[in-house]
Amino acid sequence: MEGREDVAGFIAEFAGTDRYVFDYLVEEVLQRQPETVREFLLETCFLDRLSGPLCDAVTGRSGSRETLDVLYRANLFLVPLDERCEWYxxxxxxxxxxxxxxxxxxRDRLRALHRRASDWYEARGExxxxVRHALAAEDFERAAExxxxxxFGMQRMRQELTIRTWMGTLPDAAVRRRPVLGIGLAGVLASVGEFExxxxxxxxxxxxxxxxTAAGDTMPEGIAVADLAQLPRVPGLVELYRAALSQVRGDMAAGVRHAERVLELAPPDDHLARAAAASLLGIAYWSEGKLELARARWTEGRDGLMRAGHVADTLGASIALGDINLALGRLREAAHIFEYALEVSAAQRSPVLRGTADIHTGLALVLREQNDLEAARRHLLASAELGEGARLPQNPYRWWVADALLRQDEGDLDGARAVICVDTWRSHRSRN
Known part of the structure; x- marks a missing residue:
């Protein structure tokens, strides 16, 4: 830092390629180590975290735990990640x-080391x-598998963006020969709105x-399937994503046909596909003003999503179902739906599930209809306090409407008018 005026800026931009620290670490640290230690350091430097068993698997030698202990005691830039010093x-x-x-x-050997790391993590269910190490090794067939x-498990946990990042690295040819992987990717693309x-x-x-199907008991040449348990779901899922695509294009009639086809093709225990199809039918009926039919289908969708273990999606279905019951004047049922959804959300560990803020907004609308204005205001404030990460895209509109209606009931007509004007302006700005 000597001779530098902007010391804070220099520290902020400091990196391992900087000449000073580079020379020091190479000449005064790395080159002073025994050959076995230098080799260990170079063979494990690509790992984000290190443990004795992992380093043994990567280097092909035993004694890595002891080596890590020695490096740590020698202050060789090793940072412990747990109190027991098992991970660094x-x-x-x-x-x-x-x-x-x-x-x-x-660097050629590094690909082999990445493959060993991939094998080690896969054997332990991580x-x-x-996947990350298989992609780094450029072992794309293994990564695809x-x-x-x-x-499908990651979709349940709403990790579509991670999958999308992986797919950006994976050659498309590795996907196209795998129908189960292909239908999984189709679901990811539909979830993130990439319909092109x-x-x-x-x-x-x-x-x-x-x-x-035509090949019978043998797998045809050029086709690969790793997750055979998912294979029977493929026809129903194809129709499901066609139904979603039709609705995005505004062709509700085609969406209904494809969704009904899902219910014909999906195995009885494919709760997710059947629930999603029922929800798409609920959207179609809702758009046509057939609220009783929409209510029945959304109920099927919510219950099926819960059976499938898709808790976050269950919240989204509950919001729609509560709103439909509110529109039908079924206030007690709407309140029960929203309250149960809040219990489901509260049962999950942090972070707060997306959609929880919307449920508070829905409950505020119900309580306002029941003339419990104080409780309605509490839920509306709870919705706002949860922040953006806990709300769906439509919640700001619903929140402003609920706030305006509450202000009107509380006798604050000027405040209600101001809220509606703000809401209208923001909606216009978001569309343009």
């Missing part, structure tokens, strides 16, 4: 320097880490499934 990480500056010391041969085995090219992908999945 390298200081990021030191890891940066170690990676710069890898020559071409070492599939996310296994691991993603196929993980994708979805129909083409669905046709490809259909062709792969048809080839498997």
């Amino acid at each position: 990480r390298y200081h990021h500056l030191f890891a940066d320097v170690l990676e710069t010391q890898l020559d071409a041969a070492a 599939r996310t880490e296994a 691991l993603i196929e085995l993980a994708i 090219g979805l129909e083409e992908r669905l046709r490809e999945v259909e062709r792969g499934f048809a080839a498997i």
Whole structure:
């Protein structure tokens, strides 16, 4: 830092490639280590976290736990991650320097080390880490297989963005030969609103499934399936995503046809596909003003999502179902639906589930209809306090409407008018 005027800026921008720290770490630290230690450091520098068993698997040698203990006691830029010192990480500056010391041969070997790390994590059920290392190793067939085995569970946990990132690294050819992975990716794309090219992908999945069906007991050449348990779900899921695509395009009639086809094709125990199809039918009936039919279908959808273990989606279905009951004047039933949804949300560990703020807003609307204005205001404030991460995109509109109606009932007509004007202006701005 000597001779620098902007010391704070220099510290903020400091990185492992900086000449000063680079020279110090290479000449005064790395080169002074025994050959076995230097080799260990270079073979493990790519790991985000280190343990004795993991390093044994990666390096192919035993005694890594003792090596880590020695490095830690020698203050060799090793940071413990737990109180028992079973897991460590390298200081990021030191890891940066170690990676710069890898020559071409070492970088080729690095792919093999990543594959070993992937195997180790997969054997312990840590599939996310296994996928990450398989992709880093450029072992794309293995990565595709691991993603196929993980994708449906990750969708349940709403980890679509992680899957989408993986798919950006994975060659498309590795996906196209796998109908189960392909239908999983179609679901991810639909969830994040990427409908461009979805129909083409669905046709490809259909062709792969048809080839498997025609081949009987043998897997046809050029087709691969890792998660055989998901294979019977494929036809129903193809129709499900076609139903969603039709509704996005505004073709409600086609959406209804495809959704009804899901209920014909999906196995009885495929609660997720059947629930999603019922919910899409509920949307179609709701848009046509057929509220009783919409209510019945949304009830099926919510209950099926709960059976499938998709708790976050259950909240979304509960919001729609509560709003329909509110529109039908079924205030007690609407209140019960929202209250149960809050219990479901509260039973989950942090962070607060997305949609929880919307449930508070819905309950405020019900309580306002029941003339319990004080309780309605409490739920509206609770909705606002939960913040953006706990709300769905439509909640701001519903919140402003509920606030305006409450202000009107409380006798604050000027405040109600001001809220509606703000809401109208914000809605206009978001559309433009």
